[in-house]
Amino acid sequence: MEEIQTFLSGRIWLKEKTPFPLPTIEDYIQKGFIIPHKGIQSKQLSRILKSKQHHCRRCGFEQLSSFQCAKCKGPCLYCRHCIRMGRVSSCTVLITWSGPGIKQVPSHLFSWEGKLTPKQDLASKELLQSVRQNQSHLIHAVCGAGKTELLFPAVFDLLERGKRVCVATPRTDVVLELAPRFQQVFPQTVIHSLYGGSPEYTNYAQLIIATTHQLYRFEEAFDVIFVDEADAFPYTLDVTLQNAVNKAKKKAAAVHTITATPSDELLRQTVNKSVISGRFHGFPLPVPRFVGLWNYKKHIRIGAIPQKLKKWTMHCLHQNQPFLIFFPTIELMEQALPLFLILHSEILSVHAEDPNRKEKVLKLRERKVIGxxxxxxxxxxxxxxxxxxxxxxADELIFTSSALIQIGGRVGRSIEYPNGDLVFFHHGISYAMDKAKETIEAHNKDSGFK
Amino acid sequence: MNCLICSTSFIESASWQKLFLIKPADVICNQCRSKFEKILKTKSENEWSGTIYEGALDSVKSFYTYNDWMKHVFQQYKFQLDVELAKIFVEDFRPLRQVQELIVPIPLHPEMLHERTFSQVDQFLIDANVPFKNVLSKTENRSQVGKTRKDRMSTELLFSVQENVQEQHIVLIDDLYTTGTTLHHAAFALKKAGAQTVRAITLIRV
Known part of the structure; x- marks a missing residue:
């Protein structure tokens, strides 16, 4: 009983895919502790036309695929959008827990030795106040302001009061970076970190660090959700992810947002907000240099790194400084890689579907590769x-101003090396490049730099 | 159009065939398409000579190699049950509409079919609009996975023939050709039931 309760509380799961035997699940359904739901839900759009709109009960996606199903012996709809979590179709059943709630004595330890800067401290207190009043709050803090630390007091307050908390982010990389930090600060708390391919947990966690995708599998679970890097791809583009956050929280729960690059819409919507325009180490944000790199695509295609880019790379190699070079497409990057390998043999390339992404970033951090x-x-x-x-x-469309600001935010983050070079190589200056530079300069001005 | 595999939107190159609806529009982008590796030359089989199955199967042709990309796509199709991905291979199976032979897909065991909800072999033919007939039936629900080559070659007959195939010319269809056990067993059963010729086509050659 207890096991199923801890596993299923707040979750929505495929009936056939739980770690428990099916007869037990059936028995709980009979007793009313578990509620079954049809995998694909329909709503009548028009009575006269008898047209129906179908959607996936788990992720809400509406463009479903259909096929002749050998199990339900008829046309069956299924959802491709969340298929990686196990297929939801017309003849599959999803289950949620409706039995007694989790009763637990909160016992948490807050072990953090660090100190907040006055600006972080102010923002942290403002956030804590909003959390206590259960009102949404926006933390607008530049890259390297130390956003994660200022969440700790609010999260601790919630845990102590027995609330279930989720820190969600669109990026797996961010989950991987955040989870160990939270575990260190809250050593006695059960924390689950969830992302595509993460281990499956059966116990109950009061604190969950998850990608927004993973929230498809939760329903009315959380008393509070913090969405970190809320403007990151694909969260802003994918409505189902935004709905997932709403579905995963309890009805009355507040959603707090943390980002360095809020959209205009987000700025308009939120009433409570804290702004931190300077970095925790007190140095200004690196301002990008614009350098023309005419016909770079053609140069790379015919097998030559453009001179200025080559010079820049050679300089980094010479100084033994690790570097990141961003490309607009995987294709161009793959064309360029062999050319860079001529300059130095320890250069790797990485992209979203790269299975070794985690290891490669780690290698750069440990200086096992140079770039x-x-x-x-x-x-x-x-x-x-x-x-x-x-x-x-940098003038390509994929580099929006917020993407460029975020990229720039990688430079000079640590106190040992608060400066660094940030170059935008371009084939014509775009509006986004200008906006990124202006925003960075405005933040610096706000923190008292000229 | 959004690519069925990588879901980025793509613009297809125009052609007269597509304009006049002779050729359907592609469902995946060029980049995803280019990662599949076509098999140009068919290897001849001799591992079955000397066994009772020798000569049962007249020829085998496979379309693609089992490279990492195919493994990835095939896994999503067959095990994550993404039925729609069968559409990727419509162009490969379409020419079968013209053949005079009887087209027979390798069946799943009924229990397996119920569990998987679709037959990954039939689905290729359904999407390519190729008429076919299920004349075989699988006798036991045991997977070939995990068996050694010797195990596979020596198992008892895996199929029974459900309909009259006297004097028929048959094309067997399957998804994967690994050791050839499945196809040799099926061909053996068909020849025994009176089929005149049996050749086979598979999507993938491992």
Missing amino acids: LLTTTILERGITIPDVQVAVVG
């Missing part, structure tokens, strides 16, 4: 001391 070529996948969530950053084709 990484990357797509926008590494635009946020990573900290590498003394890293130098170049963007090739």
